[in-house]
Amino acid sequence: QVQLVQSGAEVKKPGASVKVSCKASGYTFTTYGISWVRQAPGQGLEWMGWISAYNGNTNYAQRFQGRVTMTTDTSTKMAYMELRSLRSDDTAVYFCTRGGPYSSGCDYWGQGTLVTVSS
Amino acid sequence: DVVMTQSPLSLPVTLGQPASISCRSSHSLVHSDGNTYLNWFLQRPGQAPRRLISKVSNRDSGVPDRFSGSGSGTDFTLKISRVEAEDVGVYYCMQGTHWPLAFGGGTKVEIK
Numbered sequence: 001q002v003q004l005v006q007s008g009a010e011v012k013k014p015g016a017s018v019k020v021s022c023k024a025s026g027y028t029f030t031t032y033g034i035s036w037v038r039q040a041p042g043q044g045l046e047w048m049g050w051i052s053a054y055n056g057n058t059n060y061a062q063r064f065q066g067r068v069t070m071t072t073d074t075s076t077k078m079a080y081m082e083l084r085s086l087r088s089d090d091t092a093v094y095f096c097t098r099g100g101p102y103s104s105g106c107d108y109w110g111q112g113t114l115v116t117v118s119s
Numbered sequence: 120d121v122v123m124t125q126s127p128l129s130l131p132v133t134l135g136q137p138a139s140i141s142c143r144s145s146h147s148l149v150h151s152d153g154n155t156y157l158n159w160f161l162q163r164p165g166q167a168p169r170r171l172i173s174k175v176s177n178r179d180s181g182v183p184d185r186f187s188g189s190g191s192g193t194d195f196t197l198k199i200s201r202v203e204a205e206d207v208g209v210y211y212c213m214q215g216t217h218w219p220l221a222f223g224g225g226t227k228v229e230i231k
Binding site: 044103109 | 168
């Protein structure tokens with residue numbers, strides 16, 4: 001069965017970076033991309049960007065351009081999302097999800113990783 | 120960018136009664152390949168979202184047939200024919216046709 005298992009909760013200081021990982025299993029990793037979606041406390045879902053696990057192509061939401069990097073490692077079936085220059089309003093649960101655009105539409109989700117940014 | 124607008128924000132429903140959620144997009148979601156990539160998700164309290172419906176009306180495996188999706192172009196609807204207790208949570212629509220992808224603001228369904 002398809003599973004996405006994410007790394008554990010993080011606490012970071014403003015200005016620091018965080019790297020969240022997502023381990024995929026149960027499907028051919030390179031057939032689907034990975035989207036990253038975040039949810040601030042009590043708020044809705046926000047799409048951050050997408051990476052192709054086939055060729056590493058990325059598409060980031062404008063508001064994260066320059067501050068986010070998404071990568072994959074096909075040998076370990078891992079996806080990573082690094083967010084830099086953290087601010088308090090980056091405090092959120094970060095989800096990885098399989099696919100995103102077109103037919104692949106976010107059909108499976110990781111359990112989420114809480115990132116807390118606090119001085 | 121495409122903006123997704125859901126209504127209502129909150130939807131109190133009686134068990135066994137129908138419920139309907141609207142999702143409108145600022146641009147047509149018809150892709151050049153002829154498909155419309157509009158998805159619906161349910162997020163129960165404390166859980167990750169779960170996709171219910173893809174491409175407007177295709178129920179995912181294991182999704183009860185009391186859930187149905189309809190619509191075209193810019194106007195879409197999710198209907199629950201008879202609400203059950205396990206349907207409580209926040210429902211989101213999401214468009215996957217245009218970059219950047221976008222979610223609606225969510226509709227909270229609760230039992231009266």
